[in-house]
Each structure stands twice: as structure tokens, then as C-alpha cells.
Amino acid sequence: MGEVFAGRYELLEPIAEGGMGAVWQVHDRREGDIKAAKLLRQRDASSLLRFIREQATRIHHPHVVTPLGWAGEDDNVLFTMPLLRGGSVAMLVGDYGALSEQWVAAILDQTLSGLEAVHAAGVVHRDVKPGNLLLEVTGAGVPHVRLSDFGVAVPSDQPRLTEANVMIGTPGYMAPDQGFDPDPRDDLYATAVTGLHLLTGTRPPHDAAYVPRTQLGQLLLRAVGEDRAARPQSAAEFRELLARAVPARPWEPGEAEVLDQYAAGRTSPPPPPPPLTPRETPEKTALRRTKQHDDRPVWPIVVLMLAGILLLAGGVFLLS
Amino acid sequence: MSVEENIRRQRELYGEPLGELVRRATAPLGLTQATTAKVLGLSPAMLSHLMTGQRVKIANPIALGRLHALIDLGASAGELTTSQINARLDEIRELSSELTTGARVMAAEGGAVVRGVLRAVASGRELQQAADALRDVAPGLADVLRIYGSGTDEELRTHFASIRHLL
Numbered sequence: 001m002g003e004v005f006a007g008r009y010e011l012l013e014p015i016a017e018g019g020m021g022a023v024w025q026v027h028d029r030r031e032g033d034i035k036a037a038k039l040l041r042q043r044d045a046s047s048l049l050r051f052i053r054e055q056a057t058r059i060h061h062p063h064v065v066t067p068l069g070w071a072g073e074d075d076n077v078l079f080t081m082p083l084l085r086g087g088s089v090a091m092l093v094g095d096y097g098a099l100s101e102q103w104v105a106a107i108l109d110q111t112l113s114g115l116e117a118v119h120a121a122g123v124v125h126r127d128v129k130p131g132n133l134l135l136e137v138t139g140a141g142v143p144h145v146r147l148s149d150f151g152v153a154v155p156s157d158q159p160r161l162t163e164a165n166v167m168i169g170t171p172g173y174m175a176p177d178q179g180f181d182p183d184p185r186d187d188l189y190a191t192a193v194t195g196l197h198l199l200t201g202t203r204p205p206h207d208a209a210y211v212p213r214t215q216l217g218q219l220l221l222r223a224v225g226e227d228r229a230a231r232p233q234s235a236a237e238f239r240e241l242l243a244r245a246v247p248a249r250p251w252e253p254g255e256a257e258v259l260d261q262y263a264a265g266r267t268s269p270p271p272p273p274p275p276l277t278p279r280e281t282p283e284k285t286a287l288r289r290t291k292q293h294d295d296r297p298v299w300p301i302v303v304l305m306l307a308g309i310l311l312l313a314g315g316v317f318l319l320s
Numbered sequence: 321m322s323v324e325e326n327i328r329r330q331r332e333l334y335g336e337p338l339g340e341l342v343r344r345a346t347a348p349l350g351l352t353q354a355t356t357a358k359v360l361g362l363s364p365a366m367l368s369h370l371m372t373g374q375r376v377k378i379a380n381p382i383a384l385g386r387l388h389a390l391i392d393l394g395a396s397a398g399e400l401t402t403s404q405i406n407a408r409l410d411e412i413r414e415l416s417s418e419l420t421t422g423a424r425v426m427a428a429e430g431g432a433v434v435r436g437v438l439r440a441v442a443s444g445r446e447l448q449q450a451a452d453a454l455r456d457v458a459p460g461l462a463d464v465l466r467i468y469g470s471g472t473d474e475e476l477r478t479h480f481a482s483i484r485h486l487l
Contacts (some may be wrong), residue, residue, distance in 0.1 A: 091363035097380035201380065255379055259365035 005078060006071040009037055025083060035068065036083040055079035057150045059121050063114030065134060065148040084146060086135030087261040093130055096256045098201030101216050103256055105246035107133065107145050108195050109239055114147040115187050116235040124182035125153045128190035129173045130197055137260045140253035154182045172204035177228060188232050192223030215245035327373040339371040345394035349405060359413050360386045386412050407477040410484065431480035435468045444470050
């Protein structure tokens with residue numbers, strides 16, 4: 001049994017380590033499901049403020065990961081998010097290498113669609129990269145991307161939390177001419193580098209000689225070109241250019257598919273507590289096992305009821 | 321396609337089933353499956369599918385290159401110290417590949433370049449004296465002068481691996 005946080009979230013396994021905190025897989029004992037949770041590591045005031053701001057950045061959009069709730073215990077805090085079981089786009093490119101244009105176009109279009117909403121909310125993400133694009137489990141079907149990790153995102157109308165002379169982002173994905181003030185166009189540059197990463201299967205820096213001479217390749221190279229004016233100026237414009245470069249046609253997955261990264265092992269909810277009867281002969285153990293198996297279907301019902309009660313409670317709270 | 325058929329095809333492609341191949345390489349290195357996935361740059365689910373024959377081929381040529389390097393390392397694990405193995409694992413993780421041909425190219429040996437620069441401009445004794453002089457002012461820099469100027473190859477690799485993530 002892992003450590004239990006705030007009497008509710010059992011820490012199962014770490015998913016990722018970030019600069020601002022670690023992301024863990026947690027079992028939510030109250031709702032009975034598995035979630036992702038970001039734990040704050042540093043505990044100084046500015047980290048805490050940034051953390052609170054991140055969990056408060058709730059952009060509801062099909063291509064954005066929205067925080068669910070937060071909990072604090074002593075001087076530790078975490079906030080939860082839905083667990084995206086397909087892993088990240090970085091894993092996808094690790095598994096398959098260079099992706100087909102249809103995959104790249106789908107991932108970029110959805111990322112840009114998420115960025116449209118993010119930018120419309122007055123926020124700059126500042127860390128768009130394959131590792132921050134998470135996936136629903138869609139197998140060989142059209143992927144479903146959600147933009148994640150708003151740990152270094154900034155709202156343009158609030159005081160900055162990072163020092164004025166610090167540039168934030170991941171080297172390689174940041175525009176070389178990026179200024180100190182957050183600019184939505186920096187997210188578009190990072191999206192284009194991400195596209196080149198997916199198209200070539202290699203991390204930045206990208207040599208133009210290795211980028212396919214297709215309309216998509218040309219578009220992405222222009223979007224990271226030296227001429228700032230020639231780059232797409234908004235997520236919407238980038239999407240239009242993308243749609244022109246890769247015209248829609250029936251989905252052909254090729255050999256790539258988005259696997260369930262949490263299908264096996266400890267990721268399922270812990271089994272119901274064992275009965276209090278002492279262990280007996282092997283035969284009886286076998287019998288008991290059958291009985292347990294019969295009992296199992298009750299669990300989802302309990303969980304569903306709990307979820308229903310919580311939903312009702314939430315509704316009442318909103319109404320009052 | 322059945323798992324048996326997949327494993328038969330793996331045997332054709334790789335000489336033996338990937339499950340056996342990977343386990344034989346990683347057992348002497350003491351790697352868990354999760355760590356192995358990280359070193360190969362494959363997702364845990366993909367490695368599991370490959371090792372159980374639910375999937376036949378390693379689709380990413382770079383990952384295949386890393387697997388070859390890992391097999392070589394596993395075969396020579398007996399002659400290496402733990403820190404040498406760890407340094408080599410870091411290198412494998414960093415292994416990049418040429419795009420067009422699928423040929424494997426070693427990541428540039430950065431530590432050797434630094435050593436070359438230092439030795440081009442100063443003698444061993446000068447580097448030693450410089451390291452001593454800097455010990456109190458800039459201990460990190462003093463270490464660099466000592467290790468890259470006159471340290472053993474192993475010290476150099478270990479130091480370079482320890483700072484690689486900052487480069």
C-alpha cells in the first residue's frame with residue numbers, strides 16, 4: 001500500500017518528474033478511480049502561488065487537460081487531473097519513430113485547437129512539446145490529443161511569477177528570437193518544432209535537409225524560419241495553413257497505434273480487502289476465490305453510487 | 321494474428337523472440353522492464369507488447385539501434401564496473417540515428433572534446449596548478465580542470481554523464 005495523501009489519494013507510481021513537481025498516478029479512495037496528480041516539491045511562497053495558479057487555469061476544451069481538484073496536507077499540496085491512459089506524443093514517436101503526415105497533421109491540428117482556447121483565455125502555455133501532449137487510448141484510430149502541463153504557463157493580465165530576465169521553455173522548442181514577455185506566437189513556434197520532431201522522428205535541432213519536401217514540411221520549416229513575419233501569427237491561421245497542406249482524406253493509421261500505457265499491473269484499483277477468515281486448505285482457498293469473484297461486480301455499483309451522490313451534492317451546492 | 325505466429329516472425333527477424341532477447345541482455349545488467357523501456361526509448365506498453373509477442377516489429381529504427389547496443393553491453397557486463405555500466409546506459413539512451421539510412425551514429429563524445437581543448441592550451445602540470453588555484457574560488461571548475469585535464473577515462477565519462485542533462 002502506497003502513501004496516502006490527505007486521507008484520500010493513495011500514491012501508486014510516479015509518471016513523470018518535472019521542474020515544478022512530480023506527477024503521480026493516484027488512487028482516489030473517495031471516488032474509487034485512478035487519477036493523475038501533480039505534487040508540489042518546492043514549498044516556498046512563489047512556487048505555491050504558481051502551483052495554485054496552475055490548478056486554477058481551468059480551460060475546458062476537448063484538447064486541453066483540465067485540473068479536477070486540489071488537496072493540501074501540512075505543507076504539501078497536490079492537484080488532480082484525469083489520467084490519460086495513452087501516454088504522451090513523445091512516447092508515440094519513441095515507439096514508432098517518424099510518424100505519417102496524417103498522424104502529424106491530426107496531432108498538430110488538435111494541439112492548435114487547444115492553443116486557440118488557451119490563447120483566447122489570455123494564457124501562454126510556454127512549454128509545448130511532445131512530452132506535454134497527452135493521448136487518450138484510441139488504438140489505430142484518429143488520435144485524441146490533450147495539451148497538458150501548465151506549470152510555466154502565464155496569464156498576460158496577472159503579475160509574472162518568474163524573474164523578468166528568465167526565459168522559460170524547453171531548449172530546442174523555444175524560438176531563438178523569443179522575448180522575455182510571453183507571446184502566444186512562441187507557442188506556435190514550439191508547435192512547429194514539435195511537428196518537425198514527429199515528421200522526422202528526431203529531436204531538435206532539425207536540419208532542413210532531412211525534412212520531407214512536402215507541403216507540410218515546407219509549412220513547418222516556414223513556421224520556424226528566421227522571418228518572423230512569414231510564420232503563422234495565430235493558432236487559427238496555423239490551422240488553416242495546416243488544413244491546406246494536408247487535405248482531409250479517410251484515416252489510414254499505418255502501423256502506429258496509441259496503446260493503453262496503464263493496462264497492466266498495479267494500475268487497477270486495489271482488490272477488495274480479504275475476508276477475515278483465516279487461510280485454510282488449498283481446496284477451500286480455491287472455493288473462497290470463486291466466492292470473491294462473485295462478489296466483485298458489486299464494487300462498480302458502489303463506486304457509481306458514490307459518484308452519483310457526489311454529483312448530486314455538487315448540483316445542490318451550485319444551486320444554493 | 322496469433323501470438324505464436326508473431327513469435328515465429330520475431331525469430332525470423334531478430335534470431336530469437338524479443339522477450340528472450342531483451343531478458344538475456346538486461347538480466348546481467350539488473351535492469352527492470354520499466355528501466356529497459358526508458359533506455360530503449362520505448363513506452364512501457366510497447367516493450368511489453370513486443371516481449372509477449374502481441375506485436376512483431378520494433379517500428380522505430382532508433383530503438384532497434386539502442387537494443388543492439390544494449391545487447392552488446394549485456395554481453396560484456398561481467399567485465400565492467402557499475403559506474404561504467406551506468407555511463408554506457410546513459411550513452412545508449414542518448415544514441416541518435418541518421419535519418420535517411422537508418423545507420424547508427426554514436427552521440428558525440430563531449431567529454432573527449434573538452435579534454436582535447438584543455439590539453440591543447442595547457443600542459444598537465446599547468447592544469448593541475450590551475451585546478452589547485454581555483455579550488456576555493458570555483459570548486460566545480462576546479463573539478464573540470466582536474467578530471468578533464470588529468471583524470472582517468474572512467475572519471476571523465478562519469479563526470480560528463482552527471483552533467484549531461486544540463487547541456
